Amino acid sequence: MCRSETGQEMPARSGNKAKPPRRFAGVVVAMAGLPARGKTQVAHCLARRLNWNGESAKVMRVSVYRQKRLDMYASHELFRPDHATNVAIRSLAQKDAMRDCASWLAAGNSLAILDGTLVTHEQRAEVFDYFSGQLGYRVIFIECVCSDPASLEQNYQGILTYSADYKNMDKARAVEDLRLKVAHYAQAYEPMDENTWPRITVDTGNMDITAHKVSGHVETKILGYLGSVRIQPHTLYFSRHGESEYNVLGKIGGDAVLSARGERYAQALATHINGLHVPELRVLTSRLRRTIATARGVEAAQEHISELNELDAGVCEGLSYEEMQEQYPQEFAWRDQDKLRYRYPWGESYVDIMQRVEPVLADLQQATNMLVISHQAVLRCIIGFFMDKKPEELPYMEVPLHTIIKITSRGFNYELEFFKLPIECVNTTRVKPKNCSVNRTADDALLTVPAHFDIPDPWRNPASGPTLVQQH
C-alpha cells in the first residue's frame, strides 16, 4: 500500500554511501530473542494483520534457511557459540534470509519480517547497517522476552510439536536437546537495552509492551497490532444463521426471520454447543434477526454487533438474482467481473467488509472459546483471515448453511473443521459464471444461480405456496 517510487529499484548490496531511510520506503521488522519466546508466533500474527490491511508482508525464518543448508538436524551442538563451523553455518543462513528480505522489498513489497534470534548487539548492528545504512529501508526490532514460567513451558511444547528439527527425534531426547539449545543461546544473549534503534519489547508471558523511538505509519501500526497478538493456543467457533425465509426464496440481504428449518438448526446448534461445555464461552452475533434467533438457545453471554451484519447490497437489497439481472444487468455483470472489489450502489463490497470486520478480527486474535454467528460474506472474510486466504479467494470460499465451523490454532497456523448438522437447507453458493460480460444474455448470467423456491404470485398466497425453481 505504501511504497515509494524509488522503492522499486534493486538496491546496491554494499560499498555505497549510507542512505538515510525514506519516509515511505519498505520496512524491515527484525525479531530478536531467545528460542521459545514466541518470536515466530508474533511474526506471523503481525504479518496476517499487515497483509489484511494492504501491506505486503512476508516472514523470512532463519531456521528454515538453516534447514535448507543442513540436510538434517543433528543436535543442540549446532547452536554452541564456541563452535566455529556451526557459527559460520548459522551466520550464512542468517545472510540468506537477509538477502531474501532485501529482494522481497526490492520487488516493491512493503514489509519484510526477519525471524531470527539476533541475540547479540553485533548481530543487530549488522542487520541495521545492512537494511538501513546500505539499502535505505526503515528498520524496527521486536524483542520477545518471557517472564512467565507457564507460558515458557507452553512455548517449549509448541516447538517440540511443530518444529521440523524435532519431527523425527525421540520425545525425551528432544526435550533435553531443546533445553541445551536454549542454554547455548542464553550464554550469548545480550538483552536489547541499547537505545540506538527503534525497538518494541514484548513480554509474551503477560503481553506487556515497551516501545522506544517508534515512529512512522507502518511501525506505529505494528505497535497497535502487537496489542492483539496471542501466543497461547486458542479455539474459535463459527456458524451462519439458520436458513432464513429470504434464503428459501433466493433473495439477498434484508432482515428476514428464520424458516422452519432454520429454527430447527438453531435448536440443534444450541444442543451441540451447550453439550461441548466450552469454558467461559462467549457469543457474538450480528444485529439482524436471523443471527440473534440462531444464537438464542446457546447458554453463554451474547453481544449483538453491527460489524457482523451481512454485506449491504444497497439498491439490490431484497432482490433475487433473477430480479437483479432484470433490473440491474450491468451491475450484476460488474459484480461477477470483480466480486472482491465490486460495491453495490449505496451498499458494500467484500473489501468494505474486510475493513468493517477488523475490530472483530483484532478481538478474535486474542480471544478463545468464542462463537461467532454471522453471515456468508462476513464469515468468508473472518475465516479467510485466519486461513491466510488471498483477498481474491474470499468471495468464493465455501461457508455452507447449517454447519458449525471450528478453527484451532496449530503453532502459528490454524486448522479448519466443518461439522454439518443434519438439517436440510437450500444452497446459497453461486459460483462465478463463465460469461461475465455486460452484454451477456440473462440465461448466461443466471446459469449458476442455486436452486431456490420461487415467489408465488400473488406474493405469499397461502393457497398456492412457493414452488421450487431449479435453474438449468
Added chain:
Amino acid sequence: MCRSETGQEMPARSGNKAKPPRRFAGVVVAMAGLPARGKTQVAHCLARRLNWNGESAKVMRVSVYRQKRLDMYASHELFRPDHATNVAIRSLAQKDAMRDCASWLAAGNSLAILDGTLVTHEQRAEVFDYFSGQLGYRVIFIECVCSDPASLEQNYQGILTYSADYKNMDKARAVEDLRLKVAHYAQAYEPMDENTWPRITVDTGNMDITAHKVSGHVETKILGYLGSVRIQPHTLYFSRHGESEYNVLGKIGGDAVLSARGERYAQALATHINGLHVPELRVLTSRLRRTIATARGVEAAQEHISELNELDAGVCEGLSYEEMQEQYPQEFAWRDQDKLRYRYPWGESYVDIMQRVEPVLADLQQATNMLVISHQAVLRCIIGFFMDKKPEELPYMEVPLHTIIKITSRGFNYELEFFKLPIECVNTTRVKPKNCSVNRTADDALLTVPAHFDIPDPWRNPASGPTLVQQH
C-alpha cells in the same frame, strides 16, 4: 463504529451490581499525570485519529468543568492538596466531567476521553469503579510523564500561552503560579505503577511507550496511534499542483501535464518556498505528473507516493462534467446527493480517500517542515483532518489552485493560512447544485460547473484553439 446494542441503554448511576465490561462496549480513556506532561495534546491527537477512523470520541477536560464552576481563576492555591474547599471544588469538576463521559457513551458514542490529572491511586480507583464496575464500559488509563527538561519547558510555555487560567495574568506572576500549581500536584502524585488496570504510560519527552494489560480492538488501536502523537509545535505546508491542461478544459482525473500558467506557478512556488529557508524541509508529492512537475524546483528531499494521487474517478476519468452528465446522468446525480460516500464505478469516494491517506496523516502528525503537493480531493481530506472537519464538510472545502496553505499548531488546535500566488488559473470548485434528483435536467445538473475552456473540434486544432465557455 463499534457499538454494542446494549451500549444504547442509559446506564444506572449507582447502587447496582458490578457489571463485567462488554467486549464491544464503549471505552473510557482516562488521562493521568502531572500538569504540563502533554496530557491534553495526547488526548486531542488521539481523538482526532479515532474520529477519523469511524469512532465517535470526545475529550472531556476537567479544567474546563472547573472553570465553569469557578468564575475566575485566582491562583495556584486552588490546587493545594491540604485546602478542603478547593479539593472539594476540583472533585466536583472531576465528577461533572465523568458524568458527561457517561452521558456521551450512553448516547451511543464509542469513546470518551477523561482529561484530568488523576494523580492518586484513589482517584483512579474511583474512575475505574464508576465506568467499569458500575456502568460496564471498558477503561484504559494513559499516564503521561516527561523526563526531558527541554520538552517540559516547552509544555510550560504552551500552558502559559493557551490556558484560560493565565489569559489575564501578568507573565512573571503566571510563570511562578504555574510552578507552584505543579508543585502542589507533585506533592500528591503517586506514580502509576499499579498493575491492576489496563494502562499505557507515555514519556512525552522521548515518546517511549509502555503498555500493560492492553487488549481490545479500540485499546490496541490507541496504542498504535500513540506512536504518531507529537507534543512539540509543528508547521506543515500544502499546495495543489499548478493548473493542468485538464483543469483548463474542465476535465476530471487523468495524468495531464501542467498548462503554461501551471508551469509559472511551479516556478513561483519554488521561489517562495526556497526563500523561506525551512530547516530540513521534505517534500511529498503524488505519483502523477502534475504534482511532480509542480515540486520540481523546490530544493529539498522529495518522495512521490501513490497515497497522494487524486481521487480515482473510475469510468468518469478524463470526462468533463458536461460529458459526465451526458454519459452517466444517474451517477452524476448520485454523486451530488452524497459526495462524501459516492464512489465512481471502478473508482473511489471521499471516504476511500480518507482511508487511503491515513499513512500520510500518521506521518504528518509527527512531522514538521513538510511540504505536501497533491490534489483537490486529497488535500481537502488531509487539511480537514487537522482542522477537525466533519466528514460531510470535506467534499466542499475550499482548496484553490495556485495557493500555498500553511498549517501551524496552536496548542492542540491548528491555525490555517492561505497564501495566494499571483498567477491566474481556472476555478475548479463546483458547489453543490440545488437539484440533485436523478430526474433533473442537464441545465440543472450543470448549473454550478465553473467556467473552463471548451475543447475545440477537431480536438486540439492549433488553428482554432480552445474557447472559454462560461456556464450560465
